[in-house]
Amino acid sequence: MEKWLEHVEPLTFKGQIAVPYTWWAGETGSLFLMGLRDKETIMGCRCNSCGTVYVPPRRTCAQCFTDTGEWVQLGNKGTVQSYTIVRFSHPLQPVEAPFAYAMIQLDGADVSLVHLIKKDLDKLEKGVRVRACFKEKSERKGHILDIDGFEII
Amino acid sequence: MDNIAIVGVAQTKYAERKKDKTCADLVFDVTRAAMEDAGLALEDVDNVVTVSNDFIDGRTISSMAVGDAAGAHDKNISTVEGDGAFGALYGAMRTLGGFGTTLVVAHAKGSEGDVKFITNGMFEPIYQRLLGLESISSSALQARMYMDRYGLTEEDFARVSVKNHANGKNNPYAHLQLDVTVDDVMNSEKLADPLKKLDCSPVSDGAAAIIIANESHISKAKTKPVWVRGMAHCSDAYLLGDRDLAVPQSLAAASKKAYTMAGINDPMKSIDLVELYDAFSYMEPMWLEGMGFCEAGKGATLLDQGVTAMSGALPVNPSGGVLSSHAMLVAGLARIIESVLQLRGEAGQRQVENAKTALAHGINGACGQAHCVWILGNQKK
């Protein structure tokens, strides 16, 4: 079979999985997202058992496998733990390259939130302080990108 | 644990785009070749485990397309979705749990999909996916954290790429057969700092199959059995921000368990070669640390001292590794197959002399969230 195929362009067939999805954020996630939308606040939650403060908040502490309990309002500022400056563009990305992804430990949290940094990329390094920039109220819809990105302080 | 062994292996040549073969064709080819390698007929294969992923294949129940090609007609069969090393692990469990022989086969045609869309699907849909994260940018976050933690440089990673691409030239199955220097790596296209194009594995098409047999069925095969001495898997937390990305703790746990099973106290002393999942150059030193071959942060030093070179005390990725051929899902199974060839003394130009014990490794999820570790030996315990 291979032999004759070498002399022609093999046929291909284009397709995609075009299924619409609606993911429920649930009770815990919805409170977090509404906090972004309505109040420009970033809420985390603390595990009753080990004390870890998570953001995004979740119902379960994976390490303890128990309910997290208490809501904690985190600072809108944090410290960069790791980052990468992305040089390629792709339809998945919400902004044109170059931009950066950063793992940001918000003040009051024990884990990092991954988010975008769009400017002053040359100033990025571990330990840099950043602040959340929210979109205009009219553009916020209870979405992780209600935080437009973080900016270096 | 009872004794089981790998008695047949086969893999395709990995390539950028296999125009003449469908996924089922690739699976059929390696299934037949693995049976030929073992000298077993179709009726000697008791059951089948296929490995496939609906995102990569672009269809729901992707296993449907390959079952018959794997010789599973009228046989017991199951499907693991994940790296082939995990599929092989389930195959080994089925062999220990009652079947005489198990065929495990994995396939992927990276050329048919968009890897960035596919790997974006690994990320949390509400908080992370919309940021556009995929395998390269997320791994870059891990590489950066690792560098900052231990004072490593981009050149440290570039040297891994140089070593593995040089090894890949000895492997006729390798997708990339490249002569590269540290400068070439450093000057290659910047993708997501600190990762450049030559720090990243290619996207390959390919398939691989192994046949595992229990002790009473081993003599039916014509090959020298390669014994499964230990195997273990383990997963870390899900969200990147919850993990210490510079420390592969789930790999450390899986390695420890596999060593205990194999009766290994000092892996550096007992293991003769490693085939690990270096999807990106930085992963090789990091995984070596997780496997306990050196202290945390010293993985790059092993390379600098020549330990991981073909002539060193612990050759790592004689095949050229995943940096030379990366058919997703297949790559972990290929690590097992390369280890088997080494232990049989059939690895040709890439043969490590006197190889008696090998470690093969696969990963699942973003930034090596889950690991699967195999200890294989050409001698029974």
Added chain:
Amino acid sequence: MAQKVAIVGTGQTDHKSHRPDVTGQEMIREAVDRALEDCGITIRDIDAIVIGNMDHFESINYVDNWSIEGSGGFMKPIMKVTTGGTTGASVAIAAYYHVASGMFDRVLAIGWEKNSESDTTGAIITCSDPIWDRFSYSGAIPSLATEATAYMKQYGATQEDAARVAVRDRNNALNNPHAHLQRPITLEDVMSSPMLAHPIKLLDVCPRTDGACAVVFAADGEAQRLAKKPAWIHASAVRHTYSWFGDSTDYDAGLVSLARASQEAYKKAGITDPSRELDVAELYLPYTYAGIKWIEDLKFCGRGEGAKFVREGNTNMDGMIPVNPSGGVISTNCIGATALLRVAEASIQVMGKGGKRQLPKVNKALATGFGGCFWSDVMILGAERS
């Protein structure tokens, strides 16, 4: 030698059409918590986890990795097994081999689906070959309607014969507090429900459900410690044969995969007269016609006798071989969990934990899974250590 294995605990969510209050992981944890509680252990006692669903129903790649917060897989061995509609049974069988291999003593099997998060039909049609089948002959209902039509023509079965299966299962579901659909129905309700694809009407088919199921498998020795009456795995067998829908059009031959898988399992379990030796069957019947036809492949009755066998009450709660005391798939269908629910419900009957749906004396139970393109999985459980 394979280790003997038993089910010692089960847990399931209260199944609903949609669960806006939880994410997928949170929903999974509800089932896991209940399963652990059922056998009095904590997540620390679990040695390994197997999880399954169908990727494109929620669009989550690497569900094993994603699930950690719900499955309890943090720093544990976890893998994903998935085989379409049969996923839940494949997960159960994988958990069985995890233990039978001697590698693990207590293993958690998890099946789940949040069907409300996608267009289920849009996702399922992508199972068809993208070049050949996807645009011409696709989705679950058309292929099942073809099967039903062929059966009716061959044996003179009627739409009423099939409707009796819906009436039986849906009314059984009233005894199952976890079931999704809990409204009693009559033969007339089924007959007057809207026609989807002749002869299949709305009440002939399964619903779409959000739900999860978790089952704890334990090794011999450990099983007796964790359960008063463990449900021992006597046999399992699967056939996933056809790759293309057109390959499976010889409907006159019955559901070949189920006939072959059940024959293998009966042989392993030493069963020669299934309808008398089995005390209960939890069957994956995605639509009512399967309830009269596939029981012939299971050898509950002879070829062409399925409709009569059901009509005479043999599959009722007080019949020779009660089918689906739980209400079955017609009442609850969270796809990745559906076949695991059959295994869980069969084990519940053996363990005697069925509450209002419990049968008086269950020594041997059968569970099946269906999916892919006419694939079948079979598991036989029993009270006797075997």
